[in-house]
Ligand SMILES: O=C(O)C1=C[C@@H](OP(=O)(O)O)[C@@H](O)[C@H](O)C1
């Protein structure tokens with residue numbers, strides 16, 4: 001197995017233009033494919049999750065041109081759902097933002113499809129989405145375990161009407177349904193069962209649908225109404241904003257060992273909820289400055305916080321390792337769904353934080369972290385989870401090195417993360 005040892009970084013300083021947002025890139029590609037007319041995406045992310053979406057769209061007959069560096073993509077929209085003559089198998093890796101939205105979009109389509117993924121994808125639930133799709137006529141079969149991929153889908157079109165969706169495990173089920181709903185035969189009224197998690201990702205979905213010409217009525221995140229028989233309109237030139245979750249590692253580094261770190265591509269005007277990570281850093285004592293299209297973090301005396309972080313599930317992981325530099329016990333609460341992401345992130349975080357010497361309490365839906373007097377050098381297992389690798393790079397901001405096992409797992413969302421971190425290290 002490959003390992004990367006980061007030597008202690010005494011100071012971090014500089015500016016980084018963020019790669020495109022994963023969440024925005026994959027939504028934009030799918031909506032552009034379904035839309036009538038052309039969409040020219042710039043600052044598209046180039047990472048595993050996006051390649052899985054692009055490969056799937058190609059197999060589904062979508063015509064697009066990518067620039068040599070793959071950051072610009074011109075998509076000629078179909079102006080309808082997909083239609084394939086022969087059965088297609090789509091391999092979607094471990095990309096939730098491809099698996100869930102494509103599952104719904106293929107139910108709308110004509111043809112037969114198999115959706116597969118990496119072994120971990122077969123442990124990530126999709127039952128709540130399939131249950132909702134079946135209420136409006138979808139024909140979906142589980143090929144291995146009930147409620148989990150791989151799936152077989154016979155495209156039937158979707159009727160629309162009243163639908164209940166359980167929102168308590170992943171917001172991606174609602175996102176997937178919302179993006180398909182304009183192509184249903186009738187209007188759709190979606191009611192949320194349970195407490196909807198990761199709400200800011202629904203805001204991304206609604207803003208992206210609006211950019212492609214479809215408005216959704218949102219009744220306090222409890223009920224959503226989407227008119228049927230609509231067609232998305234190509235968005236013309238569309239700039240994908242920087243990835244706010246990826247920004248979290250650099251902002252945390254600035255807060256711990258700045259100098260200052262300026263991230264560009266996200267700011268006050270961002271559509272991504274994960275920018276609110278900067279508010280958590282500010283609450284911990286960092287000096288944060290917001291611009292329309294940038295955020296700056298400067299170091300401060302950091303102290304622990306105790307917060308509900310359900311609204312920033314991905315960036316919240318970065319707080320778990322930032323806590324190693326904060327006085328007191330940091331508590332990250334209401335993050336049960338860490339357990340159904342790239343790995344069981346509550347268990348993985350607890351295990352690896354203990355290796356560097358932290359005192360950790362792992363609860364059903366929370367984690368508490370108390371830093372040791374000085375950190376240990378440890379080899380950190382990353383569990384094929386890009387965020388585990390990126391979060392633990394922060395340990396090098398102490399006077400102890402850190403070894404990251406399988407560092408290339410960052411390719412899911414940020415292939416050159418470690419090079420970019422190195423560029424800011426002094
Ligand atoms: O819709 C999205 O783009 C995402 C939603 C979140 O998932 P959950 O809704 O499952 O928490 C987030 O963790 C994921 O990385 C991306």
Ligand SMILES: C=C(OP(=O)(O)O)C(=O)O
Pocket residue numbers: 094095096097314341342387413
């Ligand atoms: C949970 C994540 O990914 P996915 O889009 O596969 O759900 C993530 O990127 O942290």
